[in-house]
Amino acid sequence: MAGTAGSGDTGPGMPRWVKICGIVGIAVALLIVVMLLIGGEHSPSRHMQGAWPGGVATAVVDAGSALAEANH
Numbered sequence: 001m002a003g004t005a006g007s008g009d010t011g012p013g014m015p016r017w018v019k020i021c022g023i024v025g026i027a028v029a030l031l032i033v034v035m036l037l038i039g040g041e042h043s044p045s046r047h048m049q050g051a052w053p054g055g056v057a058t059a060v061v062d063a064g065s066a067l068a069e070a071n072h
Helices: 016-038 063-071
Strands: none
8 A cells, every 4th residue: 555654655754854954953053062071261351462361351441531631
């Protein structure tokens, strides 16, 4: 009998792009887990030029003196 549940015909299955996206997603998730378990000192400050460990590069401007200098 064609088309019965026991005939082994399960249809076309998942498209190839779905399988590839799933595999890539699982690989990225595993990579993130491994990176978290290994640790390391990775933070946004490592990507800023002129930044030093443990510090934040900031600029302080005194608005009162800047206005006074601009008016003179």
